[in-house]
Amino acid sequence: MNDYDVAVVGGRAAGASTALLLARAGLRVAVLERSPVGSDTVSTHALMRAGVLQLSRWEVLPALVAAGTPPVRSIDFAHPDGATAHVSLRPSPGVDALYAPRRHLLDRVLVEAAAAAGADVLHGTSVTGLLRDDDGRVLGVRAAGPDGRDAGVRAALTVGADGVGSLVARETGARTLGRGTEASALLYRYVSDLPVRGYVWAYGDGAAAGLIPTNAGETCVFVSTTPARMRTLRREGTAGAFERLLDAVPATVSDTVRSGGAGGRIHGWRGLPGYVRRPYGPGWALVGDAGYFRDPITTHGLTDALRDAELLSEAVLAGIDGSSPEAALAGYQLTRDRLSHALAAVTESVCRYDWDSDGIRTLLRRASSAMSDEVEHLSARLPPHPAVVGTSRGHPRPSSSRDT
Structure with a gap:
């Protein structure tokens, strides 16, 4: 018997968002985060339009605004030749402005929303390894709580949202599908x-x-x-x-x-070249930097994390609703990679730092086009998945860990 439907390793932006969406859909979710609640982390903070759209759709944006996060309604560009360009942001449905919340605020708001939706949030808990069956399928995690004692947390699906040094990616041998050569x-x-x-x-x-x-x-x-x-x-x-x-x-x-x-x-x-990892396997999946990392020079990492949290949660729920779980997760990978490819290529070029004024203008136009395609895709999607019809308290109960 599983303790949970989903165990999320990491309670920062990607993990908390994934837990929020799955808990709201009625799944039993645990979030295991080693840092204390409300702690800070390295970040450039800036959310792009697609990221703000996600927060608005999930109804957590008002809490960030109420906490004093200033609205951003313009972007200024200064080029090597001294020329400048000013762009005013036009409001669109769900996005009246851009925002750049401090991470101790954003991550706390998201994880509190996940807890309010029914997720069990375990701060100060370090995941030390994975549980597996005889065939190597992941069955959950081993974790040490604040008291230092090890315990097992069984789950039908284990989601690695544990960053660039992901233990879940390392222990599952998640294959690297592509790697950049440049970094900032x-x-x-x-x-x-x-x-x-x-x-x-x-x-x-x-x-x-x-x-x-x-x-x-x-x-x-x-x-x-x-x-x-x-x-x-x-x-x-x-x-x-x-x-x-x-x-x-x-x-x-x-x-x-x-x-x-x-x-x-x-x-x-210090810099790290970008990479793309295969984001799923038997009993496990990856989200956020654990599965896909892009250099921060294009300030799109947080937006990627929120986008992929929704793509993954939709895939998990589609698998439970009756389609093949593996096919649904393969679809998650395909959509993630399609939406990421163009901006990843631009970012790689920007990271060379060998551009002149005309060159950087061209790269910025390409980046803007890639972001527009992403917003168009997300805007056309339905609202987040409604609660799954299942057993008591609306929780679907897979008969075994092999069902996810």
Whole structure:
């Protein structure tokens, strides 16, 4: 007998969203997250239109707005030749503005919504391994709670939402289907009192920067370049590297950053080439960075996580409703890859940092087209799956773990 229909390893954006949607549909869901509730994590925060659309459809966007997340209604681009472009965002159904919530807020709102829908959320719980049957099918997880004692959590399906170092991907041997060769190394900090109301993206001499308004009157300011150049610059100190890269982007942006209040602690990301993994197998599936990672230079990772949470939840529910579970998960993979391919290719090109003004304009147009295709796909979809008709309390009960 399974403890749960689905065990989700990881309670950040991808995992909490998946748990929320499946619990709302009536499944018995457990979320196992090693970090404390309300903790922060590395992020550029920026949500694109597709991500905001998902949050709006799930009715969790109002909580983020009520917590003081500022609306973003414009995007400014600064190019290497000094030219600038201003784009005003037009409201669309479900998206009156873009938002960039701090992760300690976004992840908490999502995981609380999952708990309100009936999911069991276990913070401070580290997954240490997978449970399997004699044929190697995943039957759940082994986990250590806050008291340090190991326990088994059995589930018909185990979802790895545990990031780039995914234990679920590693232990299942999830095959890498494609891997990039380029990466960005980033430094970022929060700066108060900047005169910034929208997203600002700047491209300069082998470097880029972004200004992203977020909560508490702060702006997330990042600078980025190739990992090799970042290693060289950081030999002279992290603060010096931040300033040198800020000097490499158009002065309209660097001067704006320096006009603000004191900057907070500098955080870093050394860079990792993008990859795509096969996101499912016997008794398991992957979502978020565990299954697909794209460099943060195009600030689309959070949007990917929310999108794929809905695609995966729909596939899981389709399998329960009567179609072949494996065929439904294969469809999840095909849709994920189709929606990701164009932007992944653009991101790889941006990460070379060898563009001139005309080159980066072309890449940005390609990125915008890819994002528009994604929004069109999501906008045409039905609302999230209604509750599944099952046994008591609306919970479907697979007769064995082999049913999912």
